[in-house]
Amino acid sequence: MSDDSRPYGRRAFLGLLGGGLTSLLWAGPAARVFAPVTSQFSQLAANLLPVGGWRIYTISGSMPLFDERIWRLEIGGLVRKPVSLTYAQLRALPRAEQVSDFHCVTGWSVKNVRWAGVRFRDLLALAQPLPSAHAIRFVSMEQPYVDSLTLDQALLPDVMLAHELDGSALSRPHGAPARVVMPEMYGYKGVKWLMRMELVAREPTGYWEGLGYDQDAWVGRSNGYGS
Amino acid sequence: MATAPRRLARFTRTERAVHWVHASAFMILLGSGLCLYLPSLAEMVGRRPLVKAIHIYTAVAWAVALLLVVVAGDRRSLVRTAREIDRFDADDRAWLRRRRAPQGRLNAGQKLNAVITAAFAVLFVVTGFFLWYGERNTRFRLPAALLVHDWLMYVSFILFVGHLFLTLVYPKTRHSLNGMTHGWVEEDWARAHHGKWVEEMSQWHEGEISPTAASRS
Numbered sequence: 001m002s003d004d005s006r007p008y009g010r011r012a013f014l015g016l017l018g019g020g021l022t023s024l025l026w027a028g029p030a031a032r033v034f035a036p037v038t039s040q041f042s043q044l045a046a047n048l049l050p051v052g053g054w055r056i057y058t059i060s061g062s063m064p065l066f067d068e069r070i071w072r073l074e075i076g077g078l079v080r081k082p083v084s085l086t087y088a089q090l091r092a093l094p095r096a097e098q099v100s101d102f103h104c105v106t107g108w109s110v111k112n113v114r115w116a117g118v119r120f121r122d123l124l125a126l127a128q129p130l131p132s133a134h135a136i137r138f139v140s141m142e143q144p145y146v147d148s149l150t151l152d153q154a155l156l157p158d159v160m161l162a163h164e165l166d167g168s169a170l171s172r173p174h175g176a177p178a179r180v181v182m183p184e185m186y187g188y189k190g191v192k193w194l195m196r197m198e199l200v201a202r203e204p205t206g207y208w209e210g211l212g213y214d215q216d217a218w219v220g221r222s223n224g225y226g227s
Numbered sequence: 228m229a230t231a232p233r234r235l236a237r238f239t240r241t242e243r244a245v246h247w248v249h250a251s252a253f254m255i256l257l258g259s260g261l262c263l264y265l266p267s268l269a270e271m272v273g274r275r276p277l278v279k280a281i282h283i284y285t286a287v288a289w290a291v292a293l294l295l296v297v298v299a300g301d302r303r304s305l306v307r308t309a310r311e312i313d314r315f316d317a318d319d320r321a322w323l324r325r326r327r328a329p330q331g332r333l334n335a336g337q338k339l340n341a342v343i344t345a346a347f348a349v350l351f352v353v354t355g356f357f358l359w360y361g362e363r364n365t366r367f368r369l370p371a372a373l374l375v376h377d378w379l380m381y382v383s384f385i386l387f388v389g390h391l392f393l394t395l396v397y398p399k400t401r402h403s404l405n406g407m408t409h410g411w412v413e414e415d416w417a418r419a420h421h422g423k424w425v426e427e428m429s430q431w432h433e434g435e436i437s438p439t440a441a442s443r444s
Contacts, residue, residue: 006320009313009342016346020375021353027371027378055264058275106358107370212365223365 028107053110056173059207064094064141064193066176072180075123077198078133083126087177093118096160100183103219115181120154123197133199138180140190147191147206151184151218158183161194167184233414235428237406241300242308246407249295249344252289253387256282256351260380286355312338318423329422340386347379354379395399 005222009107044118068087075083095121102110120136135150153159162181163170170176174194182189188208209215238246259282261274272278297305311333318328318334333341344421354376361368394404399419406412 007313008319009338012339012342013346015342017349020346020350020379023375024354024369026355027374027418028290030373030375039323049305056275060276062274106368107373200323211362223369 003136005215025141038136053108054174055104055106055108059145062143065170066141071074071195072176073194074196075127075199077136077197077200078130078135079199080128080130081126085126090161090178091163092198094122097183098158098160098183100181102183103186104138105186105188105213105217112167115160115162116164116167117160117178117181119160122153123161124151128197129199130160132201135200135203137198137204138194139196139198140191141193141195145191145193145207146204147180147189147208148200149180149189150203153182153185154181167173184219186213186219186223188213189217233270234411235414235417235425236410236415238410239301239304240410241296241302241304241408244296245293245305248289248292252292253383255285256289257384257387259285264377264380272289283359286352288338290352293381312341317386329426330424331427332419332424334419334421338389343382343386347383351376351379351383380383 036180042071063140071087071091073083073085075085095116097114097116099112099114111203129151133151135148137146137148149159159180159182161178163178165171165174170179173196175190178194179192180190180194190204206215216222219225235243251318254428259278262278263275263282271307315323316331316336319338321328322330322335323339324439333407354372357369357372359375392409393400395401400417402412403420424433
């Protein structure tokens with residue numbers, strides 16, 4: 001090794017390390033600044049690769065399997081008329097469509113998701129909640145996943161029980177046949193593989209809430225964000 | 228009479244151990260990571276907790292194995308290699324500017340690749356730790372950890388593909404794989420790609436230190 005050598009190796013190493021470690025602080029804001037550029041890139045990537053920006057989380061060993069012959073959506077608890085809907089009956093209810101952003105509490109988002117489904121107003125009209133009912137407990141086929149929304153939250157204009165995503169029936173990873181969509185809250189409130197809605201007087205502790213996550217999971221205003 | 232081409236010892240057993248520990252762990256981590264990351268793969272594999280456990284335990288095993296190599300291996304040769312990777316001489320800098328220049332045992336690109344790999348290893352561990360621990364204690368859940376872990380993966384993936392291309396496919400360079408599997412490369416090939424190193428080796432040879440002595444370390 002001649003005398004003209006320079007310690008570029010350690011400089012590059014320390015530079016990468018410094019940049020990488022501090023990026024834990026600036027990567028979030030930077031990603032938001034460059035979002036117009038990167039979202040176009042990820043849109044392109046989504047068309048080319050099977051990524052699509054979604055990450056599929058499950059809490060049990062495998063994703064529940066939807067069988068149209070045996071699946072029912074039960075609506076019970078504090079209601080006048082308990083209801084049991086088949087998949088066809090659910091699809092026959094007034095159809096609502098919306099485009100909304102999806103935010104995961106772990107930091108990733110999917111913009112402009114096209115959902116179609118049923119508003120809770122229409123579902124609740126069938127079962128007729130009692131005056132003592134204050135919240136809905138959502139029970140997933142994936143046990144023991146449960147979560148809840150207050151009635152006020154569930155009746156917000158952009159909240160729905162979705163059965164379609166991007167123009168086709170909800171796929172298994174996305175919670176077939178139906179999932180809760182609550183765009184203003186983080187994704188863990190959107191129970192997938194839904195099989196039961198229970199009207200209750202007080203919000204119960206959901207699966208992730210039991211592990212320390214916030215009951216009201218407002219995007220940007222909960223779980224340590226924006227505080 | 229044709230004689231067998233002369234062989235030069237290029238990588239010590241310890242160096243090769245570090246390389247293969249790193250390579251095998253990387254491939255398992257990449258495979259299991261993609262099964263967690265890509266919905267289509269996640270759906271096909273299904274058993275997310277199992278894949279997640281494989282991913283996490285592989286990371287732990289990888290760190291332990293590296294530590295074992297350092298403890299049980301030839302630390303001198305590792306320090307020597309680290310020093311070699313650190314120094315970029317005028318020829319290395321010329322090489323990086325895409326000029327033809329004689330290269331040492333490691334060319335400038337290989338040094339750079341080693342530096343990036345080492346730095347990324349640390350960053351993968353740190354961001355991975357926060358992903359793992361943040362799930363248990365929400366105070367340690369850094370939203371950027373996932374973003375950074377992903378981007379490290381993208382860049383590593385591209386480097387990995389390039390690395391495989393040069394060692395398995397590209398005819399001019401693929402002989403180098405021999406150095407990592409058997410430890411030696413043929414002299415003629417080394418003269419063409421690592422001319423300065425061959426020079427050094429023959430000087431040592433004259434100085435009574437045989438190049439084959441290195442192969443036994």
